[in-house]
Amino acid sequence: MGDPLDKARVPQATVPRLARYLRVLHRLERDGVAKVSSQELAEKLDANAAQIRKDFSYFGEFGVRGVGYEVSFLIAELSRCLGLDHQxxxxxxxxxxxxxxxxxxxxxxxxxxxxxxxxxxxxxxxxxxxxxxxxxxxxxxxxxxxxxxxxxxxxxxxxxxxxxxxxxxxxxxxxxxxxxxxxxxxxxxxxxxxxxxxxxxxxxxxxxxxxxxx
Amino acid sequence: MGDPLDKARVPQATVPRLARYLRVLHRLERDGVAKVSSQELAEKLDANAAQIRKDFSYFGEFGVRGVGYEVSFLIAELSRCLGLDHQxxxxxxxxxxxxxxxxxxxxxxxxxxxxxxxxxxxxxxxxxxxxxxxxxxxxxxxxxxxxxxxxxxxxxxxxxxxxxxxxxxxxxxxxxxxxxxxxxxxxxxxxxxxxxxxxxxxxxxxxxxxxxxx
DNA sequence: CAGTGTGAAGGGGTTCACAGCG
DNA sequence: CGCTGTGAACCCCTTCACACTG
The missing domain is CATH 3.40.50.720 (NAD(P)-binding Rossmann-like Domain)
Incomplete structure (x- = not known):
């Protein structure tokens, strides 16, 4: 729920975290990893898995229940969220x-x-x-x-x-x-x-x- | 109240603010300002006066009620709090x-x-x-x-x-x-x-x- | 049945409002 | 009377716990 386009009420603390998630995801992609769970991401940062999922939830539903996230798709979505689809x-x-x-x-x-x-x-x-x-x-x-x-x-x-x-x-x-x-x-x-x-x-x-x- | 030496439970967000207070105070001292109120400090940062007073309160009572803070004394106290009395x-x-x-x-x-x-x-x-x-x-x-x-x-x-x-x-x-x-x-x-x-x-x-x- | 998405609980930090004191 | 020092209210954010779904 909650309009995914209403970005005005994203917690301020979420924004720099999105950038850090993106950095780890780029590293995973370079290493040939195709899928990742919030738990695995949490271990590579010093974050809580629920926090990562909640951060994503402000922007949409990026994962597949029971499976996890597709790395390349997640990179594309987070990049868009951070305004990186723009020069x-x-x-x-x-x-x-x-x-x-x-x-x-x-x-x-x-x-x-x-x-x-x-x-x-x-x-x-x-x-x-x-x-x-x-x-x-x-x-x-x-x-x-x-x-x-x-x-x-x-x-x-x-x-x-x-x-x-x-x-x-x-x-x-x-x-x-x-x-x-x-x-x-x-x-x-x-x-x-x-x-x-x-x-x-x-x-x-x-x-x-x-x-x-x- | 609260033991001023119990620094373990200073909010993490307070610490970088102390450093910013110190910077403004150094500038005031250079400009020959001897006394300052929490309200004046707040205007020079983008802070709330109560926040500044509360931050100080974790370490002791540095001001004089009805008057304000003596700049040089406050610099000395905050420097000590940040561990700057040490090389x-x-x-x-x-x-x-x-x-x-x-x-x-x-x-x-x-x-x-x-x-x-x-x-x-x-x-x-x-x-x-x-x-x-x-x-x-x-x-x-x-x-x-x-x-x-x-x-x-x-x-x-x-x-x-x-x-x-x-x-x-x-x-x-x-x-x-x-x-x-x-x-x-x-x-x-x-x-x-x-x-x-x-x-x-x-x-x-x-x-x-x-x-x-x- | 594994892992996401999320309402609700919990905790930390900020702000208020006023008591306390020079 | 003015400004500090601070308990208490408030608010934002994090974390929990579980319903939900592929």
Whole structure:
């Protein structure tokens, strides 16, 4: 039951899990596995089998009772759920080490993401080759976004510059942002922002290590 | 109430938030702000004031009723809570772009983390200078960990190599791991693993963008 | 009869609302 | 009087348990 097309009320916690399921499924497919049960998937992640089935249930009925899931079919369905049946044009703003690391990450291309441009404000970095692209000057950013129908901007500039870059890309038409700068961007209606906080991750580790000393 | 030293039952979601509070507080201190209320902090993050106060309450009473919090005192207390009153020796395993990006990130040093070594298995990368360090061969990893009392290992190797590296560093005495490889590491008693999944983040963005099209 | 799909129970975390205190 | 500290209500999410079906 429940309209499979009503995706608005998918739990937020489900979405990154779908991406992880997909990754394991791709690995299974590469290994020639044709069918899989929720129990087997759960063992390969650190998940509960019921959780996996429930996550799928928000989108439809993908399995066969008594049998399991067909790997290739499940990959197709989950890809569609995550919006990967669409090509997403992506720019990276900020070509420091992190920006370059993300730019060279192969996984993006494989999933329907097309990195179309990398930008930086520093003239020392502009022109640096990154695979088949080269770093462009930031002043061309807005026009580039309009001319190449860019959907998503990844922000890897320093904290002080992030809000300005965000405003610029939104003004130029971007509706999705992946922000690695450690600042909260001002919310804008119709624009989705995903915040990633790398600088806090080490502290999470030391927190739990410090507990064990007591 | 509740023993402030009983840190075992701090909600898991609280820990990364403490780190974010700390970042905002450092910024306030730099700007010469001496006192702050939970309401003011909430506005600078995207948080609820009650949430901030509740998070603090797991560790003690840091404020003055009717007044607010003294910034420098709060920084000291939160730093202690996160284990930053201790020096943590860190190694990075895998000197690809991501490993190098993390290695060059200044924020680590400022908070009590000391990057003592960067390792890679590829002879093409060994010897590459990274600030005052240079990339070492992976075969020296275990001995290095023992001789330099390394507490935390950051894993930035490819997925296939991650489990092997994890076993090696745990065997050598590491008790905290920050894993960027997209695989679940086998759990080991007494070893804390924090998993970071960069490759799923773009999918979260495209999921929400795809919803708006419907 | 094995494994999915799901209502219902359970648990963890957030938010409310106010007592407590400087 | 203002803002902290916190029990209690609320809500979202996870997990259970079982009806359902190929």
């Amino acid at each position: 997403w044009n992506v720019v990276i703003c900020g070509a420091g080490k992190l920006g370059q690391a993300l730019a060279r990450y192969r996984g993006f291309r494989e999933e329907g993401y097309e990195l179309v441009g990398v930008f930086d404000s520093s003239s020392h970095v502009v022109g640096t080759p990154i695979d088949e692209l080269s770093v462009r000057p930031e002043k061309e950013l807005a026009q580039f976004i309009r001319e190449n129908s860019v959907h998503i901007a990844v922000i890897t500039v320093p904290a002080e510059a992030a809000q300005g870059v965000a405003e610029k890309v939104i003004e130029a038409g971007v509706r999705g942002i992946l922000n690695f700068a450690p600042v909260k961007l001002a919310p804008v209606d119709g624009v989705f922002v995903r915040q990633v906080d790398l600088s806090t991750e080490l502290m999470v580790v030391s927190f739990y290590l410090a507990q064990d000393r007591d | 943590w020796n860190v190694v990075i395993c895998g000197a690809g772009k991501l490993g190098q990006a993390l290695a060059r990130y200044r924020g680590f040093r400022e908070e009590g983390y000391e990057l003592v070594g960067v390792f890679d298995s590829s002879s093409h990368v060994v010897g590459t200078p990274i600030d005052e360090l240079s990339v070492r061969p992976e075969k020296e990893l275990a001995q290095f960990i023992r001789e330099n009392s390394v507490h935390i290992a950051v894993i930035t190797v490819p997925a296939e190599a991650a489990q092997g590296v994890a076993e090696k560093v745990i065997e050598a005495g590491v008790r905290g791991i920050l894993n960027f490889a997209p695989v679940k590491l086998a759990p080991v008693d007494g070893v804390f693993v924090r998993q970071v999944d960069l490759s799923t983040e773009l999918m979260v963005v495209s999921f929400y963008l795809a919803q708006d099209r419907d």
